[in-house]
Amino acid sequence: MTDxxxxxxxxxxxxxxxxxxxxxxxxxxxxxxPGDPYLFAERLRxxxxxxxxxxxxxxxxxxxxxxxxxxxxxxxxxxxVPAEWAPRATRAIxxxxxxxxxxxxxxxxxxxxxxxxTIVLDHDAPDQGPRSxxxxxxxxxxxxxxxxxxxxxPDAVAALAGVRTQTWISGPSATSDIELERVEGVHxxxxxxxxxxxx
Amino acid sequence: xxxLGMPRGTGNLTGTPFPTAARAALGDAQLxxxxxxxxxxxxxxxASVVAxxxxxxxxxxxxxxxxxxxxxxxxxxxxxxxxxxxERGTTVHWARDATEASRIVTxxxxxxxxxxxxxxxxMATAEIGLNEALADAGVTAIETDLAELIVQxxxxxxxxxxxxxxxxxxxxxxxxxxxxMPGVDxxxxxxxxxxxxxxxxxxxxxxxxxxxxxxxxxxxxxxxGTLVVVESEGNGRMCxxxxxxxxxxxxxxxLVPTWQDLEVFLQLLPRSSTGERMNPYTSVWTGPTEGxxxxxxxxxxxxxxxxADPDGRAALRCxxxxxxxxxxxxxxxxxxxxxxxxxxGPIGAVLSPQLTGVDRNPTLPYASSLCGVCYDxxxxxxxxxxxxVHLRERVTxxxxxxxxxxxxxxxxxxxxxxxxxxxxxxSARSARVLGRRHDRIGHLPPPLSxxxxxxxxxxxxxxxxxxxxxxx
Numbered sequence: 001m002t003d004x005x006x007x008x009x010x011x012x013x014x015x016x017x018x019x020x021x022x023x024x025x026x027x028x029x030x031x032x033x034p035g036d037p038y039l040f041a042e043r044l045r046x047x048x049x050x051x052x053x054x055x056x057x058x059x060x061x062x063x064x065x066x067x068x069x070x071x072x073x074x075x076x077x078x079x080x081v082p083a084e085w086a087p088r089a090t091r092a093i094x095x096x097x098x099x100x101x102x103x104x105x106x107x108x109x110x111x112x113x114x115x116x117x118t119i120v121l122d123h124d125a126p127d128q129g130p131r132s133x134x135x136x137x138x139x140x141x142x143x144x145x146x147x148x149x150x151x152x153x154p155d156a157v158a159a160l161a162g163v164r165t166q167t168w169i170s171g172p173s174a175t176s177d178i179e180l181e182r183v184e185g186v187h188x189x190x191x192x193x194x195x196x197x198x199x
Numbered sequence: 200x201x202x203l204g205m206p207r208g209t210g211n212l213t214g215t216p217f218p219t220a221a222r223a224a225l226g227d228a229q230l231x232x233x234x235x236x237x238x239x240x241x242x243x244x245x246a247s248v249v250a251x252x253x254x255x256x257x258x259x260x261x262x263x264x265x266x267x268x269x270x271x272x273x274x275x276x277x278x279x280x281x282x283x284x285x286e287r288g289t290t291v292h293w294a295r296d297a298t299e300a301s302r303i304v305t306x307x308x309x310x311x312x313x314x315x316x317x318x319x320x321x322m323a324t325a326e327i328g329l330n331e332a333l334a335d336a337g338v339t340a341i342e343t344d345l346a347e348l349i350v351q352x353x354x355x356x357x358x359x360x361x362x363x364x365x366x367x368x369x370x371x372x373x374x375x376x377x378x379x380m381p382g383v384d385x386x387x388x389x390x391x392x393x394x395x396x397x398x399x400x401x402x403x404x405x406x407x408x409x410x411x412x413x414x415x416x417x418x419x420x421x422x423x424g425t426l427v428v429v430e431s432e433g434n435g436r437m438c439x440x441x442x443x444x445x446x447x448x449x450x451x452x453x454l455v456p457t458w459q460d461l462e463v464f465l466q467l468l469p470r471s472s473t474g475e476r477m478n479p480y481t482s483v484w485t486g487p488t489e490g491x492x493x494x495x496x497x498x499x500x501x502x503x504x505x506x507a508d509p510d511g512r513a514a515l516r517c518x519x520x521x522x523x524x525x526x527x528x529x530x531x532x533x534x535x536x537x538x539x540x541x542x543x544g545p546i547g548a549v550l551s552p553q554l555t556g557v558d559r560n561p562t563l564p565y566a567s568s569l570c571g572v573c574y575d576x577x578x579x580x581x582x583x584x585x586x587x588v589h590l591r592e593r594v595t596x597x598x599x600x601x602x603x604x605x606x607x608x609x610x611x612x613x614x615x616x617x618x619x620x621x622x623x624x625x626s627a628r629s630a631r632v633l634g635r636r637h638d639r640i641g642h643l644p645p646p647l648s649x650x651x652x653x654x655x656x657x658x659x660x661x662x663x664x665x666x667x668x669x670x671x
Binding site for chain 1: 205206233236237240241253254257258260261264265267268271272273274277278292293294295299343344345346349362364365367368369372391392394395398399402403406407425431432433434436437439440441451458459461462463465466473475476477478479480481482483484485486488489497499503504506507509512
């Protein structure tokens with residue numbers, strides 16, 4: 001008896017006696033360039049994420065304001081996040097039990113998409129941290145620089161080539177599984193707050 | 200034809216014949232109300248977000264062509280995908296059918312010593328009957344998607360690809376949670392918020408303590424060995440991140456050639472599926488991540504048999520968005536259970552019979568009015584109506600001689616000769632004894648009742664057309 005791998009490959013070769021050669025028409029919009037931060041903010045609000053648009057010089061103040069309003073005690077920032085953004089935050093990644101006691105987590109992002117209100121994290125980047133950091137705590141604050149916002153999905157996919165581990169986030173966790181009624185906040189962070197910094 | 204000889208798929212792909220199951224479903228008024236509300240809501244959402252994209256038609260054409268390109272060189276792309284995964288340190292397994300796939304996963308799970316696994320919602324694992332196989336080995340599989348959890352706690356079957364518990368109302372779900380969910384508040388209300396919160400607390404403990412997770416994949420990138428899971432709740436992220444062992448069950452048709460191809464599918468899928476610009480969470484990982492052990496099980500289970508039919512293979516383009524279910528007038532009335540397969544609705548009616556062979560699913564190709572709306576909304580342009588007609592032809596071929604085919608043959612004999620035909624038509628007048636009361640024939644004995652249960656037969660006229668024509 002042949003092994004499953006050989007058997008499946010043999011079946012495929014037998015199935016494809018005709019070997020068609022389809023051409024892929026790439027006539028859709030490939031690259032749209034930089035994204036509009038105001039459209040990005042509007043899309044985020046559609047998902048009921050909290051949004052603050054501030055001048056880049058006010059980033060630290062905006063982060064502090066958000067954490068204060070949240071009344072967050074145990075704050076963790078990804079190790080590579082600039083010290084001035086969240087000076088009192090812990091910079092070491094806690095273990096799982098520690099993450100469960102964490103009130104708020106602060107990270108940067110790799111790229112954001114205006115069209116869809118999406119934030120993409122690169123988990124190999126020190127200012128974004130491992131996946132559990134932005135998953136277990138109930139509140140996630142992301143700082144997005146205006147120059148990280150692209151217009152559409154193809155722009156983001158191009159920017160993310162070669163990034164091994166990513167999470168694409170579009171609003172807080174949600175479900176529509178019961179009578180299609182949307183409920184925000186199931187397993188991921190129930191509150192997503194985004195600080196968009198303008199040049 | 201080669202496809203008749205190809206090994207077929209097994210697992211959860213067949214059930215009661217569609218007409219029988221549909222008749223029972225049509226009697227359920229609650230089900231029809233839930234479905235009508237759900238499908239009309241989601242149709243409207245889909246239409247509005249699809250209309251936002253000026254290049255939707257171009258994206259759809261590209262999506263169809265990328266999938267066709269993968270299928271046309273499936274062996275090459277699978278080997279490329281395998282090599283990329285192995286290079287990263289993922290162990291790759293191959294499975295010919297459902298039984299073999301379930302056995303591979305069960306062996307991997309039992310080798311870790313765990314008695315519980317957590318699962319990300321996955322059509323492939325439902326298709327291969329994995330939960331049942333794990334249960335036989337003494338392992339409890341915990342579904343973590345809210346709707347899948349509702350289905351599991353209710354010892355029920357999914358009725359929709361995207362929202363598997365759409366047939367359940369909130370009061371039913373509350374009663375179910377009160378009865379079946381360990382540690383739940385006995386005064387739990389039927390507010391969807393409260394129900395979601397109950398699921399959150401119940402599953403939180405599982406996420407942080409169970410050490411093996413099982414996922415499917417929405418897309419698998421051949422070039423890089425990257426896997427993609429698209430979801431809403433965050434249960435997928437939990438399962439993919441926290442356990443030390445991750446086993447992903449992937450149908451061999453899930454491949455896309457390159458990372459860049461996702462620029463098409465990450466636009467097509469969310470808008471077609473939940474009617475959102477983007478789903479809340481998409482997880483992307485390449486090889487073992489953050490210290491995990493990772494396995495990928497590549498499953499055939501009738502896909503190569505489907506690939507062998509040039510007129511049917513486009514069904515393998517399907518990205519499981521469920522837009523065809525939400526748009527189908529038949530699905531809207533019967534619901535998903537009537538299709539008897541893991542894959543319901545129009546796509547199920549073309550995919551299930553091809554995976555199993557039409558002889559094991561002979562009624563599904565007829566579960567359609569051929570109105571064509573499924574083709575219009577399909578993000579990868581699967582021409583489901585033409586495929587249904589093609590499969591009906593194959594059903595007829597596999598049946599051999601039947602009473603119907605004998606009747607057709609004798610009719611052909613009469614119709615091939617003018618005199619015979621005239622005599623036959625004249626003799627039909629004798630049937631005028633039937634249907635005297637309403638001037639139409641309402642009921643006939645079996646097997647002719649197959650026609651008259653749903654339709655009247657006109658009463659033959661006193662004079663045939665030919666006789667009338669000659670008297671003019």
